[in-house]
Amino acid sequence: MDELGHKDRAEPEDTRIRAARIQDVARLADVSTATVSRALANPERVSPEARARVLEAIAKTGYVPNPAARSLRSQKTFMVLVVLPDLSNTFFSKILRGIEETLFEAGYGMIISDLDGSPEKEAHFAAFTAAGRVDGAILLNGHLFGQSRGGEGQPARIGIPLVALCEAIPGADIPQIEIDNRAAASRMTQHLATLGHRRIAYVSGPANNILERERFLGFKEGLEAVGLPFDPALIIPGDYTIEAGVRAGQDLVARSTRPTAVFCTSDEMAIGLMRTLFSAGLKVPDDISVAGFDDIEFAAVAEPSLTTIHQPRRELGQAAASALIDLLQGRSSPKRIRLDTELVIRDSVASL
């Protein structure tokens, strides 16, 4: 069996030890393969003695069921696809960890598909769902759904359970895990107003983003609640990235009358914006207050530290994973789960 002798057809020169199969376990435990399978899947359906022998044999052989075989027969993959718009966005990482740990505990693996640009996204999603490579998917991105409905060319196999995380999908009848973006945005707006700010700018997310719409509604709601007028000139377009924040900052710097406070709908934008203001010689919060959204790691160490909305990211991930697991295992899942946010007050916002 080694690079020396082996005249008699030994294992191909593969050093790897052949993994134990269910048959090996069955033989060792002196039962049939059916019993081994049952001992694992439905312990109560085999006698205690047989089960003991099986478990012992499994321990001895180090048997692990072959997922391909199991999957082929049972039509389940024990894999979940996580679709997200941008892996390098800090915001998602803790969410992912929450998802991963919950999935892992339930015996599921996680496949990540980073959409990044438009073109591939459909491809990725289709490739995995269509091929039956995953049992379900968690979507951290709302847009994608529209297209996937029964286009002729693509396989009509989109029937796998889905869960939407953070980005609600409009007409879709799937569980949505989210925070109350509207309430949070309203809260922040009122917080700013309470400190005496009258001209509050708003740096938005991507235009047709559902999350953005909610936050925008919340912003307007907040203004209304404190009796401030809504001024379209104070809306600055953004897309949650650092660069968008930088650009928004340039816009502000160039203005003759500036707002006294800026509410950025992501911490990245707030940090980019503060950077630009600073370069232009404006001081935060003395000259202008800046608030963020998300409470990413860097929010606390930004200079000045960022007042923002804390989202329970890990918990969001866990909740999404749990909801999906419920669906996958035939249980029902609440249609909508809302986790609480928290207003985190730091140094980037001051009273007028």
Added chain:
Amino acid sequence: MDELGHKDRAEPEDTRIRAARIQDVARLADVSTATVSRALANPERVSPEARARVLEAIAKTGYVPNPAARSLRSQKTFMVLVVLPDLSNTFFSKILRGIEETLFEAGYGMIISDLDGSPEKEAHFAAFTAAGRVDGAILLNGHLFGQSRGGEGQPARIGIPLVALCEAIPGADIPQIEIDNRAAASRMTQHLATLGHRRIAYVSGPANNILERERFLGFKEGLEAVGLPFDPALIIPGDYTIEAGVRAGQDLVARSTRPTAVFCTSDEMAIGLMRTLFSAGLKVPDDISVAGFDDIEFAAVAEPSLTTIHQPRRELGQAAASALIDLLQGRSSPKRIRLDTELVIRDSVASL
């Protein structure tokens, strides 16, 4: 077969359209399943006419090979495991994207395993490799390897191809993709010295981290190159996190004689450190210069913007994935790939 009528065994009441199998394609194209399989895997081994008919039938049915079946037969999963110490660390995200895109192009999927704490790590790695759920793995974490060698209990199936990314694994005979940490650290050290700094502090990574060792060697090398003495009092322990940077900052602030420059071996630490210095009333770079390592997104928008070492993160990921794919497909792969770094000069470092 069902509680209602349907006498002639209709499809079970599953709305999902049954995915096309190779048999359906074969029937439609009027060939055998073997020919269909060959038309896909070895196009040159079937006649052009047959191939055309097969392709047409595939287009018509929307056939996608069932990965479980393929995997069962061919003993390949077309999945790669990526093991990393901390998903929420900004540094990894772009690397992941590089890995993912390269894998995807080659038809491989990516499974991510975030080690986070110690206990699970072995579990995750073992669970996936042992079960044959993946064909290979990319390790972004060096430690793990020691344990996995032939422990009695665990399945001896660690024979899958591995690639080490960024964290070289000492004795292991596997391809290593990395940057020249030593040269980069030396370069930065000399850069600081050239600007007149004589007392340069060094904020380290985790003690037994290989990457850290290289950078530390580079630091000492750099000192030597410019004729500066090595002063152990100027070494401050860290672990690459923001918090470690904050702590290092507190340490510095408390000192009576302070270094004029600090070389942090990660941008996170540099940013945390600057934050603390600032809070203590010290100005960067006027009172003290700060340099980082990695060039993460936030480095450019920190205040002041951070002088650091740029690592080609996406390319690192791509290189690692390519190397692994080479191995998986039986080609050989260079044992060591080194990508170039770049010294990025910004505002956090000034001449004395």
Added chain:
DNA sequence: AAGTTGCATGTAATCGATTACATAGGGTTG
């Protein structure tokens, strides 16, 4: 013309687990 070679294709075994169905034996009931 008989033998050889090689290509295109088909037939069927195979991968390893799950599970419908069959069966044997022990216990219960009238």
Added chain:
DNA sequence: CAACCCTATGTAATCGATTACATGCAACTT
């Protein structure tokens, strides 16, 4: 004691693709 039921277990079909081997046919060699 016969009829029945229930439990524990075994037998073998099955999931869908890959691929070793077999076959048929055409072209070429001597």
